[in-house]
Amino acid sequence: MIFASCVCVLASLLWDYVFRSGHRKALLLGSLVLTILSAAGLNYYENAFPGLVLSGWDGLYDWKGIAALIWLLAFFLALPCLIVVALATAVHRFWHRKDVPAPRGMTRRTFVKGLAAVIPAAAFATSGAGNILGESDLDTTYHVLTYKNLPDYLDGYKIGQLSDLHMGLFFSPRRLQESIDAVAEKGVNRLELTGDLIDEIVLLPKARDIIAANAHRFPDGIDFCYGNHEYYRSFSAITAMLEDTPVRILRNASFEASPGYGQGLKGRRGSDGRPFYIAGTDYSFAQGEEAFAKQREDYVSQTLDGVPDDAFVVMLAHHSAFIDEAFERQIPLTLCGHTHGAQFAPIGPLVTAVGFKYLRGMFRKGESRGYVNRGTGHWLPFRVLCSREASVFELRKQA
Structure with a gap:
């Protein structure tokens, strides 16, 4: 005041x-x-x-x-x-x-x-x-990503992403439902939540009910990685809520979504025996550029431990800086958030200059892509030329 x-x-x-x-x-x-x-x-x-x-x-x-x-x-x-x-x-x-x-x-x-x-x-x-x-405005962005080495059973596979919802004073349960509807209506196979889900803990029961009621709309499940606000608000309470839903929590861990040939995926079959993995890193609070880079490297190493070299990997990381490690390891697709796209577009160059190398949108290095969602929600609703976003990614095998 x-x-x-x-x-x-x-x-x-x-x-x-x-x-x-x-x-x-x-x-x-x-x-x-x-x-x-x-x-x-x-x-x-x-x-x-x-x-x-x-x-x-x-x-x-x-x-x-x-x-x-x-x-x-x-x-x-x-x-x-x-x-x-x-x-x-x-x-x-x-x-x-x-x-x-x-x-x-x-x-x-x-x-x-x-x-x-x-x-x-x-x-x-x-x-x-x-x-x-x-x-009020929500933009559902649609991205078609082509890969030379995409397993054939993932051709046409759709992944939805919601990030930084910050359910609270200015993002209600109804907005959560609208956001889920936006990606589900695109026929996505699975949904990824890349952190900062909720700020007002009193909304946890409503968040749980909405997620549980909509889980069936994503045939291959819902995956979640932690953001910084999970630690700021109540790590244990948010974790307990998510564990009471079908959401899979990934904290420096990965899981085999398919061992190959489309097994384990609804309606997917193919002749390619390479596996498909979903991985998710924890949020790094390391201070200083060198320590931050070191912890990111450690987290990604833990996350990918046991993942075969020939696997097709989609990695979740709340902070967009993890895209550097993803590119270095040639991970096909990394989904991030955290930056909110700056919310006020005119200050975007300034935000990039002070430390957010990957601010919003798609980045590419070779066959690897990194995407920074500009926030499905926000803790402060002020946005100019940078609307809220729900993202959909369709994987395509390059002919």
Whole structure:
């Protein structure tokens, strides 16, 4: 609340400096009061959420919470623009201290004032659209992947991926059902969940019921690897919930989905005796680039221990950095999440520069692919040019 209030006050002061509204006190007081009410409202919603769920409430989200987010994020969006405009204004005023007759038509002063007027409107419009559409829009992406050495019984095999659902304040059980429907309707053979499933533990029973009720829609099962939020929230409670469903948990482990010839897969037969494995790594919390790389290598070694060299492998890893190890080991397909695709597309290059080499989408090296889902959900719904995503992958044998 303190931080949001400081941003609000600074943005309001900068806007008043540029625009010279003549109502500084009223502007500051009004903005500050609404900011404090918004921050307090979000805090109340978070604290009241468990009680709402336990009382039977099954809304998609709380409109008051969305409205508070729109208000608060608008100031964060406007502040960088206002800083630039205010600096330009200060320089201009310093060099034009003497009173001179105002020329006719558009002047620098009127242009700057016009720009100052546009910034808040643009910030609130972006915040409003980003939060409302970010919460509601789901893009089901479909990817056809061809491989020279794909076992024939996997030709046409479909794999669905959901990642980073973050069930909680702004991702409801109904959104989970919609996401499952999105991939199931594509006729996928199996579903992969690549971590960060749930943030509000009170939703565990509803998550369990939805997953259990829909498991039959994925003939070859549902697989899961851990993300960082499983550890942040309640590792034991989330694990217990998943163990009460048909979901297979993979923690630095793999399993033989088919020993070859399509055995063990529903409706799959072929003449290729090479096996098909699903593997899943744990989440690495190692600090420092060298330690992080070392632990990733250790985790992948554990995960693939016992997997035959000629197996076709699909590996799950919450953090997209594991794509490096997958490429090094020539794993055909690695599915990741974690980055949310940056959610706000304009900052994508900055997010990549600070450490996410694989931010979103498909990456390829030779016959190996790595895919970073941009998040089926989110803990904060604000998204601009980076919608929520459910992914479907169809494997094809290259002719």
